[in-house]
Amino acid sequence: MIELRRVSVRFGGAPALRDLSLVVEPGAWVSLIGPNGAGKTSALRALAGLVPFEGEIVVDRRDVRALGRRELALLFAFVPQKPETPPELTVAEYVLLGRTPHIPYLGGERRADRLAAARALRRLDLERFAERSLGSLSGGELQRAVLARALAQEAPILLLDEPTTALDLGRAQLVLDLVDSLRGDGLTVVSTMHDLTLAGQYADRLVLLDRGAVVAAGGPAEVLSTATVAAHYGASVRVVEEDGAVFVLPVRR
Amino acid sequence: MAVDSVRPAWGLAAAGFLVGALVVGLAVGPVGIGAGAIVESALAHVPLLHVRSPLDGVQEAVLWQLRAPRVVLAALVGGMLAVAGSAYQGVFRNPLADPYLLGVAAGAGLGATLAIVYAAAGAGTEALVPLAAFVGAIASVVVTYALGRTAGAARATGALVLAGVTVATFMTAAQTFVQQQHAEVLQNVYAWLLGGFATSSWGDVAVAAPYVAVSSVVLVLHRRVLDVLSLGDDEAASLGIDVARTRLVIVVVATLGTAAAVAVSGLIAFVGIIVPHTIRLLVSTSYRAVVPLSLVAGAGFLVLADVLARTALSPAELPIGVVTAFFGAPFFAVVLRTSRTMR
Numbered sequence: 023m024i025e026l027r028r029v030s031v032r033f034g035g036a037p038a039l040r041d042l043s044l045v046v047e048p049g050a051w052v053s054l055i056g057p058n059g060a061g062k063t064s065a066l067r068a069l070a071g072l073v074p075f076e077g078e079i080v081v082d083r084r085d086v087r088a089l090g091r092r093e094l095a096l097l098f099a100f101v102p103q104k105p106e107t108p109p110e111l112t113v114a115e116y117v118l119l120g121r122t123p124h125i126p127y128l129g130g131e132r133r134a135d136r137l138a139a140a141r142a143l144r145r146l147d148l149e150r151f152a153e154r155s156l157g158s159l160s161g162g163e164l165q166r167a168v169l170a171r172a173l174a175q176e177a178p179i180l181l182l183d184e185p186t187t188a189l190d191l192g193r194a195q196l197v198l199d200l201v202d203s204l205r206g207d208g209l210t211v212v213s214t215m216h217d218l219t220l221a222g223q224y225a226d227r228l229v230l231l232d233r234g235a236v237v238a239a240g241g242p243a244e245v246l247s248t249a250t251v252a253a254h255y256g257a258s259v260r261v262v263e264e265d266g267a268v269f270v271l272p273v274r275r
Numbered sequence: 276m277a278v279d280s281v282r283p284a285w286g287l288a289a290a291g292f293l294v295g296a297l298v299v300g301l302a303v304g305p306v307g308i309g310a311g312a313i314v315e316s317a318l319a320h321v322p323l324l325h326v327r328s329p330l331d332g333v334q335e336a337v338l339w340q341l342r343a344p345r346v347v348l349a350a351l352v353g354g355m356l357a358v359a360g361s362a363y364q365g366v367f368r369n370p371l372a373d374p375y376l377l378g379v380a381a382g383a384g385l386g387a388t389l390a391i392v393y394a395a396a397g398a399g400t401e402a403l404v405p406l407a408a409f410v411g412a413i414a415s416v417v418v419t420y421a422l423g424r425t426a427g428a429a430r431a432t433g434a435l436v437l438a439g440v441t442v443a444t445f446m447t448a449a450q451t452f453v454q455q456q457h458a459e460v461l462q463n464v465y466a467w468l469l470g471g472f473a474t475s476s477w478g479d480v481a482v483a484a485p486y487v488a489v490s491s492v493v494l495v496l497h498r499r500v501l502d503v504l505s506l507g508d509d510e511a512a513s514l515g516i517d518v519a520r521t522r523l524v525i526v527v528v529a530t531l532g533t534a535a536a537v538a539v540s541g542l543i544a545f546v547g548i549i550v551p552h553t554i555r556l557l558v559s560t561s562y563r564a565v566v567p568l569s570l571v572a573g574a575g576f577l578v579l580a581d582v583l584a585r586t587a588l589s590p591a592e593l594p595i596g597v598v599t600a601f602f603g604a605p606f607f608a609v610v611l612r613t614s615r616t617m618r
Contacts, residue, residue, distance in 0.1 A: 070513050095515030106507035110560035115502070122503050123515035128496040175514070 023048055024069070024179065024210065029077035030234075031064040038064040040234040041077070048178075051202070051211040053225035055218060055245075057255050060231040062214035063103070066181050069212060070100040081179070095123035099172035103184040109157025113167050116156055117142055120174030142174040146200060162193035169200065180204070182213035186220065198224045218270040222246050230254060242268040285558050289571040293350070296575035296582075300346035303582050305590070306337045313338065345475040348483065348539060349581040349595075350574035352472075353546055355487045355536040357573020359529040360547020361554075361565045362494045365501035366525045367420070370610055371436050373547035374533040378415040378442030380544070383537035385450040386411025388464050392457045405482060409534035415442050416530050471541060471595045472581050479539040490532025491570050497525055501562035543577070543596045545603020550576055552610050 024046040031039040039061035046052050054062040068075040071086060071094040079086045081097055089097070099120070107116065120142065121135040131139075143149050146166045151159065159167060165185065172180060182201065186194035194217070201211060202224055215221035221228060222242030230238040230245050232254040238245045246268045251259045262269040301313050312329045316338060319328035328335060356374055363372035363379075374380050390407035422438035454464045500521055503511045508518045537543075550573040551565050558564045577595070580602075584595040 067509075072509055072512055091512065091517050092515035095513060098513065100510070100513035102507075102509055106505070106510055108505045108560070110555075111502075111505070115561055119503055119506065119514065125499070127500070130499060 023082060024212070025078075025080040026065075026069075027078040027080070029065070029068055029075050029079060031061070031068050031073050031075045033064075037234050039068065039075075039231075042229075042231075042236060044229060044236075044239075046210060046212060048210055049205055049208060050227065051205060051213070051225045052227045052229060053221045054212070054214045054229050054231060055216075055221050056231035056237075059233075060254075061234040062231055063183055064234075065231070066100075066183050066212065066214055069179075070094070070098050070181050072100070092123050095175065095177065097177055098179050098181055099175040099177040100181045101168055101172050101183065101185060103187060105168045107156040107164060107168065109155060111156050112153055113148060113156065113159070113170075114139065114143070114152040116167060117148075117170045117174050120171040123175060123177075138176060139174045142170040145173060145204075146170045161188050161190075162196060165189060165193070165197050166200070169197070173204065178208065179210045179212065182211065184214055184216055187216060194220060218246055218251065219268070222268040222270070246270055282558075285564065285568060286571075289568050289575075293571050293575035293578075296578040297346055297350065300349065300578040300582055301338060301342050303586060304337070304342060306334060308334055308338055340477075344477045344480050345472045345581065346578055348475045348480050349472050349578045351480065351483050351487045352536040352540040352543065353550075353577020353580070354570045354574035355483075355491060355532045356543060356546040357550035357569040357576065358491050358494050358566060359533045359536075361551035361562065361569040362497070362501065362525050362529040363547065364551060365504055365562050365566075366522050366529075367435060368505065368507075369435050370552070371548070371607070372439075373545065374529075374537075375542070375544040375547065376436055376443070377439040378419045378446055379412045379530055379533050380537050380542050381443035381446035381450070382411035382413075382415025383408035383534040384411070384542055385446045385453070386534070387538050388450045388453050391463055392453055392460055402482065405486060405535045405538040408538040409531055411446070412530045412534040412537070413527065415446055416526060418442050420526075471584065471592065473592055475539075483535045483539045486535030487532050490528050490535070493528045494525065494532075495567050495570060497521075498563045498566040501525070501566065505562070541594075541596065543599055545599045545607060546573055546577060546580075548610060549599070549603050549606050552606070 026042050026044040028041045028043055029039065030037050030041055042061075042065055044052070054065055056062050064073060067073045069079060071091070086094060086097075118131060118135065118139045121131060121138060124135060125131055143152055146169055148163075148166055148170055151163060151167070156164065156167060165188065180201070185197055185201065189197060198220060205211060213225070215225070225242070227240065228242055228245040229236055230250065237254055238250050243263060246261055248259060248261045251257055251261065251270060258273050258275045260271045260273050262271060298310050298313060302308055302310050308330065315326055316328040316330050316335065318324050318326040330338065360373045363374065363377060364370055386407035386409065387404050389411075390404045394403050419435065419439045419442045422441065423435035454461060500516065503514055503516055504518070504521065506514070511518050551569045554565050554568045554572060558568060577599075580598045581595050584593045584598045587593050587598075
């Protein structure tokens with residue numbers, strides 16, 4: 023279980039995130055949504071231990087501030103919005119780098135690491151791409167390779183920053199389906215999402231941030247209303263609910 | 276999965292290249308000594324083997340007191356410059372990083388010159404020069420990196436190199452100033468500055484070897500970490516690497532080795548570019564291949580460059596920096612052209 027207690031992130035003067043309190047149950051998928059600059063990425067980066075924060079983050083009763091870099095990496099696998107993918111690296115080499123927190127600082131991979139990397143490749147159906155270079159992959163394949171790298175880390179919590187930005191609709195659904203299926207293996211997911219319809223269909227819970235503060239939280243139907251989306255995104259939308267799913271449709275003004 | 280660090284064949288090829296280069300380096304010179312005789316003479320120095328050297332006293336002296344230290348020193352310096360180049364490229368995520376272009380060599384030059392000029396003659400100067408070179412080199416790399424960052428993102432390829440050229444120019448100017456002020460030691464400094472192994476002795480080897488050994492061992496041990504750093508600071512950190520500390524360790528260690536190499540050999544450019552990039556083209560871009568193979572191939576490369584420096588205008592000698600620059604500059608141009616994809 024992840025608990026954030028009044029977490030704030032500050033860059034210089036103005037806080038990018040103010041007093042975020044949130045509980046994420048094991049196996050849940052929580053999506054942070056909100057307009058550009060709302061603090062979604064800051065929240066995720068605070069969780070990953072990449073930015074200093076005020077407040078407390080507690081994972082399974084352990085204060086993350088007491089954890090070293092390596093221990094953090096064993097808890098959280100982080101996929102940034104624009105992952106760095108050295109084009110000449112092969113998929114297999116790249117995925118194996120995900121084993122870093124399990125390998126001594128100056129050591130090399132052992133058999134267990136190779137097996138874990140192979141499992142991650144198989145899980146994301148990338149075995150036939152193992153020897154291909156990252157530069158030769160399509161956008162969807164690359165995103166799968168990045169997920170495989172995160173999966174090879176074997177951390178119980180997956181942090182995804184805008185996992186579908188670079189993908190077309192079909193590829194986006196494919197990737198989100200994959201992430202969802204990984205939850206079946208016991209993974210907890212915290213993501214930021216731009217696309218509200220997809221966010222609502224995949225996450226159990228949405229947290230809407232605006233100017234660094236939480237303005238709404240709960241199930242998709244609670245958070246995604248015409249009024250809230252209009253108020254915080256400045257967008258004109260129609261929200262349609264059908265068979266329990268919520269669709270946010272832009273309407274031309 | 277074929278994710279082994281270096282395929283053994285490439286390791287053997289690099290080792291073979293080095294051994295070949297060493298034999299050529301020992302064999303070539305005004306006194307003709309055959310490769311077979313070199314091997315026999317070497318074996319004669321091994322106790323308990325009871326091999327008799329086929330060489331006479333003069334040949335033995337030429338081989339072991341003149342050529343051998345020169346060849347060994349060239350190997351040490353070449354391996355060091357190449358492995359340091361590959362480490363700088365990884366740590367700064369910049370394909371054009373090189374001890375020379377980052378101003379490290381020029382800073383080491385200034386430090387060494389100050390030591391030669393101001394140190395009390397005699398007592399301990401030999402040992403002081405590498406230390407002074409190290410201080411100058413560290414100062415340069417810090418200023419270069421800071422300057423490169425102010426110009427833009429830390430990984431902006433051009434900014435770092437421009438900063439390095441700026442720092443190198445300044446350090447070289449300061450070095451020339453100090454040198455001209457002290458005409459009495461001008462010749463010492465000049466001989467050193469041009470770069471070369473003409474006056475190499477086993478003493479130089481003894482000065483450089485410990486630094487080169489420590490530095491290259493530490494860098495080779497970091498080969499996998501350098502691959503992790505190639506994913507960028509955020510991802511390396513989220514994989515459990517303390518990025519700032521790792522970067523510091525690698526830069527300090529690479530600079531230490533470079534300074535020692537510069538202190539005994541002068542300024543030799545481009546080795547840190549040519550060798551690692553050739554390995555990237557031939558073998559793999561993974562630092563697990565690039566770092567150890569650069570060490571071995573760089574050693575062989577500089578031994579051969581030194582052979583060329585000795586023989587091209589024989590009996591006169593060409594400064595070895597001229598030889599490496601002659602091959603390195605066009606190579607650099609090629610890397611510059613392709614570096615867009617080599618990030």
